[in-house]
Amino acid sequence: MKLDPSFIWTALIQLLSAIPTTLVITAVSVTIGFIIGLITALLRIYKIPVLSQIAAGYVTFIRGTPMLTHLLLIYFGLPMLVDALSAQFGWSIKSSSIPMIGFAFISFSITAGAYMAEVIRSGLLAVNRGQLEAAYSVGMTTPQALRRIVFPQALAVSLPNLSNSVIGMLHGSTLVFTVSVVDINAKAQIVASTNWKFFEAYLAAAVIFWGLTLLIERITAVIEKRINLYNRGGVA
Amino acid sequence: MGAPFDITYVFGYLPKLLSTLGMTLLIVGGSLLVGIVVGFLIALPRLYRIPMLNTLARIYVSFFRGTPILIQLFLFYYGLPEILKLAHLDISKAPVLVFVIITYGLHTGAFMSETIRASVTAVDRGQVEAAYAVGMTSYQAFTRIMLPQAMAIAVPVFSNLVIALLKDTSLAFSLGVMEMTGKAQTLGSLTQHFIEAYISLALIYLVVSMTLEKLLLIAERRLLRHEETDSTGHRRFRLEQKSSYRRMVASVDAGKGGTEV
Numbered sequence: 001m002k003l004d005p006s007f008i009w010t011a012l013i014q015l016l017s018a019i020p021t022t023l024v025i026t027a028v029s030v031t032i033g034f035i036i037g038l039i040t041a042l043l044r045i046y047k048i049p050v051l052s053q054i055a056a057g058y059v060t061f062i063r064g065t066p067m068l069t070h071l072l073l074i075y076f077g078l079p080m081l082v083d084a085l086s087a088q089f090g091w092s093i094k095s096s097s098i099p100m101i102g103f104a105f106i107s108f109s110i111t112a113g114a115y116m117a118e119v120i121r122s123g124l125l126a127v128n129r130g131q132l133e134a135a136y137s138v139g140m141t142t143p144q145a146l147r148r149i150v151f152p153q154a155l156a157v158s159l160p161n162l163s164n165s166v167i168g169m170l171h172g173s174t175l176v177f178t179v180s181v182v183d184i185n186a187k188a189q190i191v192a193s194t195n196w197k198f199f200e201a202y203l204a205a206a207v208i209f210w211g212l213t214l215l216i217e218r219i220t221a222v223i224e225k226r227i228n229l230y231n232r233g234g235v236a
Numbered sequence: 237m238g239a240p241f242d243i244t245y246v247f248g249y250l251p252k253l254l255s256t257l258g259m260t261l262l263i264v265g266g267s268l269l270v271g272i273v274v275g276f277l278i279a280l281p282r283l284y285r286i287p288m289l290n291t292l293a294r295i296y297v298s299f300f301r302g303t304p305i306l307i308q309l310f311l312f313y314y315g316l317p318e319i320l321k322l323a324h325l326d327i328s329k330a331p332v333l334v335f336v337i338i339t340y341g342l343h344t345g346a347f348m349s350e351t352i353r354a355s356v357t358a359v360d361r362g363q364v365e366a367a368y369a370v371g372m373t374s375y376q377a378f379t380r381i382m383l384p385q386a387m388a389i390a391v392p393v394f395s396n397l398v399i400a401l402l403k404d405t406s407l408a409f410s411l412g413v414m415e416m417t418g419k420a421q422t423l424g425s426l427t428q429h430f431i432e433a434y435i436s437l438a439l440i441y442l443v444v445s446m447t448l449e450k451l452l453l454i455a456e457r458r459l460l461r462h463e464e465t466d467s468t469g470h471r472r473f474r475l476e477q478k479s480s481y482r483r484m485v486a487s488v489d490a491g492k493g494g495t496e497v
Contacts, residue, residue, distance in 0.1 A: 003318055064399070064442040066406035068417060069434055076430040080241060171304035175407075185306055198314035206303045206311055213302035 007197050011188070011204035018187035019208065021101075025173040025183065028105045030166050033112025040117035045124055055117070062114030067107075067172050074107035075179050104176045112169050119165055123158030124150060156227045163220035167213050184208055245432035246439075249423055253433075253440055256419040260444075263336055263405045263415060268398065270341025275348025282353055293349070300346030305339075305404050312339040313411055336408045340401060347397050355390035356382055388459035395452035399445045406441075416440060 043055040062070065079095030086093050127150050135145035155162075174185035182190070184205050192201035278296055281289035300308070313335045317328040327334075359382055367377035409418030420437040424430035 060446075061438075061442060064445040065438045066403035066417070066441060068406045069438045069441065072434045073431065073438065076424075076434060080431060167302075171306075174304040174306040185304070188307070188310075192314075198310065199318055202307055202311040202314060206299075206307050209304055209307060210299060210302040214298075 004197060004200055007195065007200040008204050008207075011191050011195075011197070011201045012207065014191050015184055015187050015201075015204055015208055018182055018184045019212075021181065022170070022173050022183040022212075025101070025104050025108060025176060025181075026166065026170045029108030029112045029169050029173070030116075032105070032109035033116045033165075033169070034120075034162075036109065036113025037116025037118075037120050040113060041121040041124060044117070044121060059114045059117050062111055063118070067111050068175050068178065070111050071104065071107040071175055071178060074110070075103045078103065078106065100179050101176070101181050103179050104173070104181055108169060108172065111172065112165065115165050115168065116162070119158050119161040120154065122161070123154035126157045127153045156224075159220060159224055159227065163216060167216055170212060170216065171209070241431060242429065243432070245427070245429045246436045249420070249429075249433050249436040250440070252423060253416055253419055253436055256414060256416050257440065257444070259413070259415040260402070260405050263333070263340060263408060263413070264398070264402050266337040267340030267344050267401060270337060271344030271348045271397075271401075274342060274345025275352055278345060278349035279352040279356070282349070283356055297346045297349060300343050301350075305343050306407050306410065308343055309336065309339050309407060309411060312342075332411050332413055336411060336413050340404065340408075343404075344397060344401055347400075348394075351390050351393045351397065352386070354393070355386040358389050359385045384459070388456065391452055391456040391459060395449055395456075398448055398452065402445055402448065403441065 040055045040059065043051045044059075046052070079098070082093060082095045082098070085091065131149050131153065132145055135149040140148065173183055176183050177186040177189065180186075188201045188205035191204075192198040195201070278293045280286075281293045303311075313332070316335060316338070317326070320327055363381050363385065364377050367381040368374075372380065405415060406417040408415050409421060412418070414422075416437060420433040424433040427433075
């Protein structure tokens with residue numbers, strides 16, 4: 001095997017076709033994960049009995065086990081569950097009708113949810129309690145105060161961490177090769193083994209991921225600047 | 237897919253998986269050692285702002301934080317022998333484990349260097365100035381004054397790095413290293429009881445990472461024992477939150493989504 005620099009470019013072109021898959025997996029898992037995370041964080045902050053314990057258990061379990069195990073558990077466990085339930089209730093849903101990428105969506109959303117929950121929780125706790133009290137004192141209801149006063153500030157505080165989570169999920173999406181979804185990593189594997197040029201193919205994949213990561217960081221920096229335009233000094 | 241669920245398999249698999257726990261911990265331990273050394277080597281040029289090396293260190297950190305660990309594993313597994321061949325070193329016969337530990341070590345090193353940098357900058361500048369004022373050399377000031385304080389600040393982040401590393405080692409199976417995840421896959425395909433194997437795998441990971449967290453919490457308490465009896469009312473650390481909040485922020489800050497993974 002001899003290093004072939006020109007093949008890096010060839011591989012890069014071929015890998016471009018797999019970028020959308022990676023981005024879709026990242027976007028879906030981050031979006032659903034954010035919603036799960038928000039609910040989990042609120043459950044824990046408001047210490048709702050039973051539910052907050054479940055939320056804490058969920059976060060601990062997910063953060064204590066590798067993302068790969070979540071994916072494998074969902075991949076092998078969900079079809080079993082779905083088939084058992086449809087047999088029980090006579091549904092027409094078959095586990096084989098779930099697309100492969102669906103497993104990735106579900107499992108990564110669950111993973112992202114736990115990580116996001118901690119990010120959002122720390123953001124919410126960082127907002128000064130006086131802000132909420134001030135909102136109440138001008139007659140806002142709790143949902144109003146949360147939506148108008150607390151969330152915007154909490155989001156501004158946790159933006160860097162959210163961007164880290166997004167990057168984490170982007171990198172984590174490489175695991176989908178285990179459930180045979182063709183993302184950048186899996187495509188690199190294919191390109192590498194068909195041409196027998198492993199180093200070059202993975203180098204190209206690394207370059208793409210590096211570029212995507214830098215892009216996310218750049219976008220975050222722009223958003224952060226925008227948010228801070230309206231937010232000079234004070235709580236955040 | 238597979239055989240019907242049978243809870244007894246979960247317990248049956250536990251001892252079988254535990255037999256490969258040593259391999260997982262070996263990877264974690266080995267790469268932590270490499271990571272700490274690399275982390276220091278990378279952090280020092282940036283802390284002391286050494287021209288050229290500063291930029292190189294920044295690129296190094298950016299690369300390792302900007303690419304997935306899985307890609308890095310393959311990259312080093314296939315690339316390292318070729319690069320070293322240019323230096324007339326033949327390591328293509330080296331065991332896979334060596335590549336795995338080197339890759340995880342370099343990867344952790346990048347995160348470690350950021351941790352070291354952040355915690356050293358978090359120590360009050362006056363501390364070093366005071367050390368110089370009583371006549372310490374810069375080496376003495378660093379090892380005697382900065383390091384102990386910085387270490388206490390770094391522990392929460394460090395603890396998260398270790399746990400993230402533990403979870404990342406689950407990817408080593410993709411290069412054929414027989415650690416816990418690889419073992420679970422083998423057990424699963426032997427008996428077709430995949431789900432039981434993975435539940436038992438998840439349980440072990442959970443217990444190991446919780447144990448590591450507890451151990452490092454004890455370490456943090458020990459390192460901070462001077463702080464808690466600080467009666468002057470002045471806080472020496474810039475991180476002014478309560479330790480539980482600081483840990484939470486640290487855990488979020490490590491920036492490894494699963495990446496964390």
